[in-house]
Amino acid sequence: MAEKLKIISLGGLNEIGKNMTVYEYGGDMIVVDAGMGFPDDDMYGIDVVIPDFTYLLKNKNRIRGIFITHGHEDHIGSLPYLMRELNVPVYATRMSAGLIRLKLEEHHLLGKTKLITCEAGETVKAGRFSVEFIHVNHSIADAVAFAIKCPAGVCVHTGDFKIDPTPISGGMIDLARLGQLGKEGVLALLCDSTNVERGGFTKSERSVGASFDGLFRGCEERIIVATFASNVDRIQQVVSVAAKYGRKVAITGRSMENAIKVSTELGYMSIPEGTLVDLNQIKGLPRNKVCVVTTGSQGETMSAMTRMAFNTHKQVEIQAGDRIIFSASAIPGNENAIGNVINELYRKGAEVVNERAGQLHVSGHACADELKIIHALVKPRFFIPVHGEQRHLKIHAKLAQEMGMDPRNIVISDIGKVIEVDANSARINGTVPAGRVFVDGYGVGDVGAVVLRDRKHLAEDGMIVVVASVSAMDGGLMSGPDIITRGFVYVKESEGLMEELKTVALESMEKSQMSNGRDWAAVKGDMKNDLSGYLFKKTKRNPMILPVIMEV
DSSP: OOOOEEEEEEESBSSSSOOEEEEEETTEEEEEOOOOBOOOTTSTTOOEEEEOOHHHHHTGGGEEEEEOSOOOHHHHTTHHHHHTTOOOOEEEOHHHHHHHHHHHHHTTOTTTOOEEEOOTTOEEEETTEEEEEEEOBOSSTTOEEEEEEETTEEEEEOOSOBOOSSOSSSOSOOHHHHHHHHHHOEEEEEEEOTBTTSOSOOOOTHHHHHHHHHHHTTOOSOEEEEOOTTOHHHHHHHHHHHHHTTOEEEEESHHHHHHHHHHHHTTSOOOOTTOBOOGGGGGGSOGGGEEEEESOTTOOTTSHHHHHHTTOOSSOOOOTTOEEEEOSOOOTTOHHHHHHHHHHHHHTTOEEEOGGGSSOOOOSSOBHHHHHHHHHHHOEEEEEEESBOHHHHHHHHHHHHHTTOOGGGBOOOOTTEEEEEOSSOEEEEEEOOOOEEEEETTEESOSOHHHHHHHHHHHHHOEEEEEEEEOTTTOOEEEEEEEEEESSOOGGGOHHHHHHHHHHHHHHHHHHHHHHTTOHHHHHHHHHHHHHHHHHHHHSOOOEEEEEEEEO
């Protein structure tokens, strides 16, 4: 009986971000992408979220390579954490490899990681798999789709893409190759679902250039542009239009500096001689000769744009009249943060232009009509929508049905589910460990659901510590109980309440000792319950209560 191909998503389904897909055939496995996600508002203190690698580490001897579609954080962000544990080659195009190199360097992993650069059109052999790199358009240079071949058949994994007939660099998506694969026969298509809800076509990146031209032409004020650091084509357009109108360009934001460094070294950006200046030099230039390009289009707390708005940026201070252009759309969930930054900029007398005012941003993802073109070209036997939340996956499945696909040949999966595919069927059969691992500072995975629950509890209700000292001889009370609170009430204005709490704690302790003796764990449990009940009745609040009993 022929082997089946297994396809397992460890991230990127029912969520936007932390994309990671495993393909498994016989004894061989390959991994496509290793992304990270950003924490939700209630994940206090968490820096980033990465996929659960348990399944990969358990099968580390079977992994033949990691293949990267493009250099965005939600596709490469968890690589450093994975490469600490794995020793397998990473295959990526030049731009992606340049950005990965910076990441690995930061984590002191560059020396021990085998990073192999590939071009679109190349095919890499990896065990019983062969992976062909196919050029696509996206909002970062050098993005690719993969044609993944194994004895079970060919899978087309699109990665993030759109169809852009007039891209800034790199030529149009290789539709001819996708059509050829479709003619030869494709077993399964795994396709980007991000913009499936939008009808029509995504506009070309080139359309943004004309909007910039209009905003720079005749402007006598300083211009500050906030955009995504990785959108090299967008930055190129800003630099070109600034040079055209005789403005010097200064860059701020570490990720932006890194992206420009990599893309100029690799020839993806050409900056006219003498246009780029150091941020410290802009003070001496006339306002109408300055353009600052910055990170922070999503209102991120530590980004350069936010620091400028709230006066904590060391080199740039917002002045009345500054024209500030937000060349990015809000990622869902960031609307409030962006709103706060924009309000602050208005407060300083700046003029803010965002995408509502004109064509200042185009998406990097295909809209419904482009997705239909891909379906028509690839003609897959089975379809697996990926890269989207539940509604995106369902709407994409419906789109495939409109294109004439049998609903029984469409599989909507979830992270950790194993899809088994052969010539006759594609179905979910079994699961593997999957989920979210939290990164907090240097700690990876040491903050779990219980710690997060405690942090949420502390953030919402504060805490009370009850300290009592008892005699080691007979267990009698020596001092206390003393009450210490943080984030619950302001003690100086609540002295009455504090006294009442002491009384409740003392009574609870005496009563509990009568029935539990010197079983301090039981005594502390009783104190916690009694205090908690009393406080809720009195204040309708539920702080965290930590009783401490010390024997002296």
